[in-house]
């Protein structure tokens with residue numbers, strides 16, 4: 001026996017064969033389902049197959065509708081729910097089979113009583129009066145209808161109700177093609193069994209078994225279909241919304257995928273930023289650039305004044321310099337000083353895969369700017385839009401973009417008050433057409449700051465944090481040759497972070513030195529456990545460098561020596577030039593070579609030739625580089641004379657070996673000098689190495705104390 005319901009609450013079980021029979025011949029069979037207490041116990045309920053009456057009587061006693069004839073019900077329902085009865089294949093017999101509260105359906109959807117369902121349906125709204133009276137009659141009798149797969153009345157009602165409700169809602173807002181799309185007809189699931197029985201010619205004896213199997217499969221499939229249909233409906237809705245969005249996008253712009261980027265990209269470009277807060281005050285260490293840009297500021301403040309005199313100002317200014325030197329900041333400062341709008345665009349924004357998109361962005365940008373003149377348009381990374389690579393396969397439409405830019409720049413008069421500032425790290429890469437007069441015809445170099453500039457930048461950013469009085473920005477500036485403004489800002493920031501992590505109240509020299517080393521050489525590797533032997537070798541190696549630097553007249557002053565591993569190094573000695581060196585003398589170069597040699601020589605003298613390590617390789621690289629340049633580029637070798645030898649490939653073998661010979665001599669002599677110094681100052685060398693082993697890091701003053709033979713104060 002097959003039970004439709006789970007087992008706990010009042011339930012009626014119907015034999016499956018009856019279900020199937022009823023399924024097929026609803027007109028001949030009336031299954032009266034009785035839910036009275038006595039019958040609840042019955043596991044099997046026999047249908048009254050041979051009810052004599054021509055009109056079968058539906059036993060609706062339980063529903064409070066005793067002796068209501070089917071015909072009457074039909075008429076009533078036909079009145080209330082027009083079309084409901086059309087599908088006669090499905091009878092209402094199932095609807096009274098009900099199940100426990102723990103049923104699958106109820107667990108999933110909660111109790112659903114048919115009459116509240118009817119009440120909420122739009123049909124009820126259409127025929128409220130009659131239906132309401134029925135509902136109120138029946139209200140006291142909750143009928144929970146299980147829905148596990150068969151076409152129960154409830155499941156039909158539910159479908160009817162939800163469909164009609166959706167239809168009613170949809171009618172107001174959705175066009176019919178949408179409705180068709182969203183609410184596609186489900187079709188009938190039942191026809192196939194009849195057909196199947198006929199076509200398969202199944203013998204009578206097996207027909208029941210076949211039907212049972214069919215019904216079981218049907219039940220399972222129904223549950224699955226329900227789920228699938230739900231998700232299908234959801235998917236269709238999403239697809240529909242996407243489709244609508246797509247159509248909207250297409251109407252606006254044929255390049256759908258670009259449209260969104262265009263709006264976001266361009267809006268940011270087209271939205272001007274008023275740069276009141278950024279002025280030349282904020283840009284340090286680039287005095288020449290500021291002076292050159294000062295006249296542009298004057299022009300922006302009063303364009304008429306300039307053009308009245310017939311003066312011609314450049315339309316485009318090219319800021320050229322390495323990354324992070326403050327080009328963007330300067331451009332903002334120009335707008336800020338003149339108090340005009342600032343339009344920012346990055347060249348890479350215009351670099352588009354699609355035809356015309358880059359060009360149209362440029363058009364929009366200029367249109368917007370012209371409407372708001374006087375103003376500044378800043379195009380960062382100009383080389384990525386105005387580079388020489390014309391129509392490479394990677395950038396098929398770059399030529400168009402450049403042409404648009406050129407056309408826009410040619411298209412307005414100087415007195416319109418629009419100044420275009422472009423920035424690039426590689427001016428050589430720019431398209432020649434861009435740097436012709438009338439376009440980007442003024443170049444302003446923004447170099448890396450010199451010692452004075454770096455000091456100013458450091459002071460500027462130090463003033464934004466708490467720092468100790470003992471901090472000397474100039475010392476840090478001297479040790480940061482080649483740092484850009486952005487890197488110096490980062491240095492100060494890192495020092496502040498370090499102080500915070502260490503629980504200090506102020507930033508001291510120690511943190512600044514620390515972050516300088518971190519930026520130069522990578523983070524400290526405190527976790528690395530270095531054995532004593534290696535530590536000792538490192539200490540002697542580093543103090544070897546330090547001793548040579550200390551006792552060689554033309555060497556740079558020592559800043560610090562440490563045996564703390566950092567990045568790839570086990571220790572290092574840092575030297576500070578007193579000033580940025582624009583030129584170096586032969587003596588200075590030789591001194592640098594000697595200092596480099598000091599490390600290896602120290603190892604050799606202290607531990608013997610058999611124990612020298614690989615740790616000196618970069619020292620040798622350094623010394624060899626200097627020697628090579630002295631010979632081949634600086635004309636500092638007597639034998640080879642004042643001549644440069646640039647490309648070794650074109651040199652004759654004799655010249656090549658002569659060059660090598662000279663380099664070798666320079667290195668050998670340097671090595672001997674270093675050896676001599678270290679032998680002479682063996683005692684100092686030992687003291688310094690021991691101090692390093694004790695303290696790990698020594699600054700310039702401490703090194704001097706040790707080398708003068710004094711005792712270091714215990715820290």
Ligand SMILES: Nc1ncnc2c1ncn2[C@@H]1O[C@H](COP(=O)(O)OP(=O)(O)OP(=O)(O)O)[C@@H](O)[C@H]1O
Pocket residue numbers: 282283284285286321322323324325326327328329330380423425457484485486487489
């Ligand atoms: N000369 C400077 N004075 C003060 N701050 C500076 C200076 N140079 C750089 N900075 C700081 O570094 C930041 C980055 O600099 P900016 O973006 O202006 O450099 P850039 O030259 O435009 O770099 P890129 O070429 O990478 O675009 C600035 O916002 C500023 O905080």
Ligand SMILES: [Zn+2]
Pocket residue numbers: 541545599600615616619
């Ligand atoms: Zn070394």
